[in-house]
């Protein structure tokens with residue numbers, strides 16, 4: 358694990374990890390110690406985490422022109438700072454006895470009455486899940502294409518019935534410093550918090566994921582439920598959500614509190630607004646050929662047509 362301390366500790370990993378290292382991790386099943394017992398556990402988990410619903414690709418989100426990132430890479434190259442500051446360390450640390458089932462999700466704030474769901478019950482109530490292939494662009498200038506299973510956030514908002522004063526949605530991750538040992542690191546205000554405006558949250562693309570490649574989310578990817586906002590930098594996609602709250606004020610988010618000059622509230626993918634320490638014009642494709650080189654980053658991560666209307670009149674350079 359290479360923990361790089363401030364001010365350069367959030368260097369893009371491309372600067373420190375040769376591509377061959379994470380591409381060559383074919384032995385990951387072995388290192389995880391998947392025996393027969395592991396397989397049995399996994400099957401039980403599959404049923405529970407999808408509440409028995411099969412996930413089918415929604416053809417509107419096929420992304421036919423792109424190659425899906427291999428499962429191996431999606432499961433082995435992660436950001437989940439609660440567990441590790443190393444991309445490869447997350448899978449190891451998040452699977453040392455951290456229990457993500459059963460899991461309660463609270464919905465509160467400016468709604469008619471507070472709600473609490475068991476995540477599996479919530480999926481049943483929503484009425485099933487679908488698969489969507491989304492571009493996934495980290496602020497560190499790497500990207501993947503991920504087949505998420507889950508449901509649009511707007512369906513949960515409809516269940517919650519927010520009041521008209523609700524202007525933002527605040528998401529809070531779990532807090533358990535005994536298992537997530539980096540939650541003792543006082544450089545951050547734990548638990549991890551993220552937020553969206555209510556209009557962003559209502560957008561058809563905003564998604565709550567419960568799986569990847571038709572299997573329940575692995576711990577390292579934010580089991581059992583995490584946010585996916587494909588037109589924004591990956592850090593907006595908060596993992597392992599325990600609470601969703603409707604608020605009148607803009608929520609204070611972990612990254613914005615830690616480094617406001619580098620991580621804005623909006624965090625829309627924008628190749629024309631550089632990170633203070635690196636360019637955002639191009640991105641390294643995880644799992645891509647080593648001869649491929651970086652590819653150009655697209656405005657709103659390729660979702661400009663769908664989301665530009667949300668930001669009419671907003672200065673995207675100031676509100677980064």
Ligand SMILES: Nc1nc2c(c(=O)[nH]1)N[C@H]1C(S)=C(S)[C@@H](COP(=O)(O)O)O[C@H]1N2
Pocket residue numbers: 434435436437438439494495496530549577578579590591592593594595596597
């Ligand atoms: N709770 C929590 N959520 C988080 C993070 C984190 O450290 N903690 N990292 C974010 C960042 S920076 C990215 S790029 C994505 C990574 O998701 P992945 O590991 O599934 O690719 O999760 C986001 N959600």
Ligand SMILES: [Mo]
Pocket residue numbers: 436494495496497590591592
């Ligand atoms: Mo990220």
